[in-house]
Amino acid sequence: MTPADTADRQAAERTGGAAAQSGADQRSFPWQDRPAAVQDAVWRDSRNPIIARRPMPGIQGIYNSAVAPFGDAYVGVFRTEDYNRFPHLRVGWSRDAIEWKFESDPILFANQDHDPADYAYDPRVVQIDGVYYITWCGGHNGPTISIARTEDFRTFERMDNAFLPFNRNGVLFPRKLGGKYLMLSRPSDDGHTPFGDIYLSESPDMVHWGKHRLVMRRGGGEHGQWWQRTKIGAGPIPIETADGWLMIYHGVIDTCNGFVYSMGAAVLCKDDPARVLYRTNRHLLTPDEDYEVFGHVPNVVFPCAALHDEATGRLAIYYGAADTCTCVVYSTVDRIVEFTKANSTVF
Template structure:
């Protein structure tokens, strides 16, 4: 791939020859936005899509499941990078396309990097996608010599250039900010170990070029047991790409507690300073969404709500939040941005 990679829409066909990509680019954005009003009588700040899961078990031929995935606006439609598993249970990344961000067509073949020789031990999971300047950047947890933050970029989701890993092993939950801050790229992450980490705090790192990373600063810790924060006492990790608001960067994140039946993953929110995002202004002292629905409680890994992406309709302040449920399927929840910000400020404990 060259830097002059075409920005036209790709033509990716499935095994039946059906085009999986949008047909044309429209700077005005998609014609539809995924949304369902809050159920009558509900006072929830975040509520579930009534048709969940939007991608269930065996979402395409040969795939066992799809979850913990990323979506983004692309022209007049939507693109996604989905974590999938085939019948070997080995995790891959697949590209998908949608006109409404709910009904997805998944490319049956895994994403391939044109400049990188395939390593059969190099797994890929928990992707995020963000557009910065003219490039779409994909970050994920890659298994190249141990789990850490892998990075790639593309312009048309047809050719993908793999970049250098951001960090040494071990690390997870790499989430880029959607623009440079004081001239630097910023990346959230959670240093970890090589297993199913039973600890973890959120850090932010800076880079002048998306290759050299440094100035690693603590953003916020797990814990909070002294203030009753059991839902996030074990570990935390950044979720979707942060959303810029006048009140600060809205960072949705997962908080984990350990129980006698294993980990439980829930969703919270924080507001970070716009110029110094390692400064936490507000942080929810209760979860926004926790495993309650059957598809969140029961699955390959039970009791998981794992937010990975969020679409923001700036015209009316609506949010569509994408999350993996029980490491088995992909779901959506909704919120009004202004309500979510006010709730975070009114129910905050920073520690």
């Protein structure tokens, strides 16, 4: 670890501080024990989908969304779709990260006039040095990675887009490395893309992005891995572990009946996250339940957020199911890392 990395970590600890720990002590972490009959590395919440179809008036679906600890509870930035299927971002609040109450209006940016033509979907949320950053696939000069910042989830400041069109799946790391912000993304085109690889970019100020490096490619057919042969994309905010950065991602196969989205994992080098140490050669989760198989877009498991309880290692992973509803699976960080190391093919 470089001196700059050490300084970054110390700054994060100072700004996270006692207030964050006090909130964590009071917060109710979402959890269900693994059923005895389940031997998989992850297991579904028995209440799935936790956000069902038509969860509030005028909204037909909430899915592919971000959640994060906030004070002594949880906050979420959710992809919500009106009956015209146009996606917006909307804030939600929860005491237990299972039952959510949503703001009546979409997010508006204090420094930008609202443009109804700007779609917004698949957000992620991360706290870095006391500021919450939201990234999403935005239609403002896009599709590409849009960024906003907030400290209270009441007032939001729109920042410059990170990249030129076209790009999707912008996922920030939870702290700086070498004094730089890091972001995973997937360069693409304007449709269901033939581009399908994950890249890493860095920035000194969350405005100027460069040093774009390939992290890992789609494919795997030569290794007998059809589940991720069409495209891949980073999911929740990476989790720092003793083995490296745990990156949960989605992998896609194109079948004679359309795309199938599944969940996988990789472990990236802690000091150089562009280097993959381990990568699952089989999926962690694939559409099996009716709410994953049937919906507006069938056969989709799309992870976008994860809550990590550092004291116990417990992990709650949130995913969109069939582009219709929101679900949760559980595991522990150690269990997923060990699964990834035991079932790894890096290519």
